[in-house]
Amino acid sequence: MIIDFHAHIYPEKIAAKASRAIGEFYNAPMAWSGSVDQLLASGAKIGVDRYVVHSAATNAIQVEAVNNFIISACRAAPEGKFTGFGTMHPDFEDFEAELKRIEFAGLKGIKLHPDFQKFQIDAPEMDPVYEVLTELDMPVLVHAGDARFDFSGPKRIAHVLDKHPDLKLIAAHMGGYTEWQAASEYLVNRKVWFDTSSTLWKLPVPDAQKLIREHGIEWILFGSDYPMWDHEDEWKRFEQLGLSGSDKDAVLYKNASLLLGL
Ligand SMILES: [Zn+2]
Numbered sequence: 027m028i029i030d031f032h033a034h035i036y037p038e039k040i041a042a043k044a045s046r047a048i049g050e051f052y053n054a055p056m057a058w059s060g061s062v063d064q065l066l067a068s069g070a071k072i073g074v075d076r077y078v079v080h081s082a083a084t085n086a087i088q089v090e091a092v093n094n095f096i097i098s099a100c101r102a103a104p105e106g107k108f109t110g111f112g113t114m115h116p117d118f119e120d121f122e123a124e125l126k127r128i129e130f131a132g133l134k135g136i137k138l139h140p141d142f143q144k145f146q147i148d149a150p151e152m153d154p155v156y157e158v159l160t161e162l163d164m165p166v167l168v169h170a171g172d173a174r175f176d177f178s179g180p181k182r183i184a185h186v187l188d189k190h191p192d193l194k195l196i197a198a199h200m201g202g203y204t205e206w207q208a209a210s211e212y213l214v215n216r217k218v219w220f221d222t223s224s225t226l227w228k229l230p231v232p233d234a235q236k237l238i239r240e241h242g243i244e245w246i247l248f249g250s251d252y253p254m255w256d257h258e259d260e261w262k263r264f265e266q267l268g269l270s271g272s273d274k275d276a277v278l279y280k281n282a283s284l285l286l287g288l
Pocket residue numbers: 032034080169198251
């Protein structure tokens with residue numbers, strides 16, 4: 027069984043354009059366009075059973091529409107294929123009502139991408155949002171790291187953990203894209219999940235193995251970061267970690283199932 031904890035989807039009409047823009051942002055070739063159909067086709071090649079799907083609103087005005095898109099995509103998908111994570115933005119006024127609305131509609135958490143959304147993950151105005159998420163027991167997946175910016179590095183994520191010890195936070199990209207040293211310094215042994223997405227193409231295998239060993243296998247989640255990567259390519263990189271038996275199952279689905287209460 028495989029759960030892909032980190033897949034992005036976009037409405038068919040804008041998928042190709044959105045995917046291109048992200049490719050330019052990361053100066054990386056995008057494997058796919060980000061449509062739902064292509065996600066299912068890419069993941070089927072390695073036998074993904076369930077996808078946690080995300081889409082970020084780059085401003086407050088888009089929040090409801092993006093959440094509605096995720097809700098409808100989850101409803102349209104084959105039973106049990108999608109677990110939806112919504113979006114939020116610090117400028118969105120009635121965040122409490124919106125978080126309750128999306129929870130009622132079946133979404134399980136939210137995704138934040140501070141680099142695209144232009145806010146610091148530990149900004150005080152986000153504290154009330156984290157409080158509501160904690161209250162609702164909704165996990166938050168945070169795009170973590172990227173040495174080019176100062177929005178969501180491991181040190182800032184550690185501040186959030188300090189202030190919100192009961193928040194379920196997933197720091198994507200093994201705790202900090204291109205900031206793995208800082209992830210090891212500030213996040214290892216904290217109550218925080220890491221996902222493997224967009225990491226293994228850049229972080230040498232021994233370093234990735236060390237980070238996993240230090241932090242603990244029960245905190246690691248498999249994620250593809252589709253449409254950035256093709257599932258087959260991510261799978262090849264994942265296999266290089268040499269995980270087997272219960273460790274492999276933990277990362278591929280058991281940790282995710284526990285976290286999502288599946
Ligand atoms: Zn992402």
